[in-house]
Amino acid sequence: MTASRISVPPTAGLPLRWSDLRPWGDAHLDRALAGWLGVDELLLECSGTSALMLALRTLQQLAPERCEVVVPAYTCPLVAMAVAQCGLQPRLCDLSPDRLDMDGQALDAVLSHRTLAVVPTHLGGRVADVASLLPRAQACGAYVIEDAAQALGARVQGRSVGLQGDIALFSLAVGKGLTTYEGGVLLARDPALMAALRAQHKASIRPQLAWELRRSLELLGYAAAFRPALLDGVYGAPLRRSLARGDWVKAAGDDFDSRIPQHSLGAWRRRVGLRALARLRTHWEQAQQQAQRRVAQLRALPGVEVLDDAAPQAQGIWPVILLRLPSAAQRDALLHAHWASGWGLSLPFSQVLPDYARYAPVLGEALYDPVPQARDWSQRLLAVSNSAWLSDALFAQLLDALRQTRPPSAAG
Numbered sequence: 001m002t003a004s005r006i007s008v009p010p011t012a013g014l015p016l017r018w019s020d021l022r023p024w025g026d027a028h029l030d031r032a033l034a035g036w037l038g039v040d041e042l043l044l045e046c047s048g049t050s051a052l053m054l055a056l057r058t059l060q061q062l063a064p065e066r067c068e069v070v071v072p073a074y075t076c077p078l079v080a081m082a083v084a085q086c087g088l089q090p091r092l093c094d095l096s097p098d099r100l101d102m103d104g105q106a107l108d109a110v111l112s113h114r115t116l117a118v119v120p121t122h123l124g125g126r127v128a129d130v131a132s133l134l135p136r137a138q139a140c141g142a143y144v145i146e147d148a149a150q151a152l153g154a155r156v157q158g159r160s161v162g163l164q165g166d167i168a169l170f171s172l173a174v175g176k177g178l179t180t181y182e183g184g185v186l187l188a189r190d191p192a193l194m195a196a197l198r199a200q201h202k203a204s205i206r207p208q209l210a211w212e213l214r215r216s217l218e219l220l221g222y223a224a225a226f227r228p229a230l231l232d233g234v235y236g237a238p239l240r241r242s243l244a245r246g247d248w249v250k251a252a253g254d255d256f257d258s259r260i261p262q263h264s265l266g267a268w269r270r271r272v273g274l275r276a277l278a279r280l281r282t283h284w285e286q287a288q289q290q291a292q293r294r295v296a297q298l299r300a301l302p303g304v305e306v307l308d309d310a311a312p313q314a315q316g317i318w319p320v321i322l323l324r325l326p327s328a329a330q331r332d333a334l335l336h337a338h339w340a341s342g343w344g345l346s347l348p349f350s351q352v353l354p355d356y357a358r359y360a361p362v363l364g365e366a367l368y369d370p371v372p373q374a375r376d377w378s379q380r381l382l383a384v385s386n387s388a389w390l391s392d393a394l395f396a397q398l399l400d401a402l403r404q405t406r407p408p409s410a411a412g
């Protein structure tokens with residue numbers, strides 16, 4: 001494996017400026033973000049996962065007889081953990097063979113009168129085709145929660161993602177774009193459902209000084225260290241350690257604490273987020289321009305498939321460029337050789353949910369839901385950072401490596 005100093009983060013996170021960190025000023029990130037997204041109101045939470053739990057608890061009160069939540073088999077393990085922590089049973093939906101979306105037929109097979117909610121997911125900034133799933137979910141009386149954790153700023157049919165389903169969550173975690181180190185956003189299209197979410201928030205979410213202090217220090221650390229010269233210490237070195245142990249779960253950042261904290265998002269971190277929000281539109285515009293050029297170069301490579309938005313009339317965001325390689329062997333060979341080469345390679349997630357030994361207790365009977373297409377996706381996907389710090393020269397090295405990637409059978 002090539003060991004280089006890593007100066008490219010795995011995603012195009014929005015860098016902070018020292019001036020963002022001033023302790024005073026407007027703390028109404030909720031209002032500003034609602035305006036930015038083009039909605040009337042939203043709730044700020046301490047994480048996307050906490051936002052999801054709040055949504056689930058609210059829906060549980062509206063439909064107490066329903067106890068299952070359908071999630072894509074290839075998604076963030078925190079999603080399944082949130083479902084289980086609410087006392088609900090996760091059910092896994094397989095993916096479509098040709099798009100990174102839940103498969104319609106697989107969805108029909110897993111939906112039932114027990115289904116409380118379905119969670120279509122906008123992965124890596126790519127816009128899922130929520131509209132095509134809606135009639136299926138509605139036919140069985142299930143709510144639709146759009147997981148837009150990785151898609152704050154993505155649009156479909158002229159509006160923000162998250163407004164086709166009933167409820168949407170966004171993440172403000174490190175690496176997802178705009179960040180308060182950890183943070184989440186919750187909204188509902190229907191005012192009555194929004195009021196129910198707000199009531200649930202008021203009744204259950206409190207400030208927690210210890211968590212706020214910890215997250216504030218982490219946000220300061222991020223502001224200080226998220227720059228090319230320091231990234232190797234905070235990201236590269238731990239990545240090399242995980243890879244040296246062969247621990248791809250940790251290398252992909254899929255190792256989560258089992259207890260999910262829930263508390264409010266403090267005023268200082270909201271101020272920081274509000275100041276950074278002023279740069280988010282430009283940040284995503286520049287990322288899109290870079291992605292457009294690079295996607296064209298990647299598409300010219302034989303065998304490399306570049307993922308596009310699955311929804312019609314969509315304009316996703318580009319924190320990463322997602323690729324599907326012809327075989328798992330080629331994908332793995334490339335990662336073995338170059339995960340630590342500083343080209344911004346990563347995995348959205350290291351595997352499908354039932355393949356993580358550590359999350360088996362969370363899944364329960366969902367361990368046996370059939371997920372062959374999702375597993376195939378998980379073995380052939382590759383994320384390329386769309387950070388501006390991935391220079392054209394480094395990207396050209398990656399293109400060369402991709403060009404030379406051959407299935408093992410053709411290598412000799």
Ligand SMILES: *Cc1c(COP(=O)(O)O)cnc(C)c1O
Nearest residue numbers: 047048049076078149171172173
């Ligand atoms: C990160 C992520 C979440 C959870 O968001 P946090 O803010 O990290 O709690 C949920 N779903 C997906 C797809 C994610 O990538």
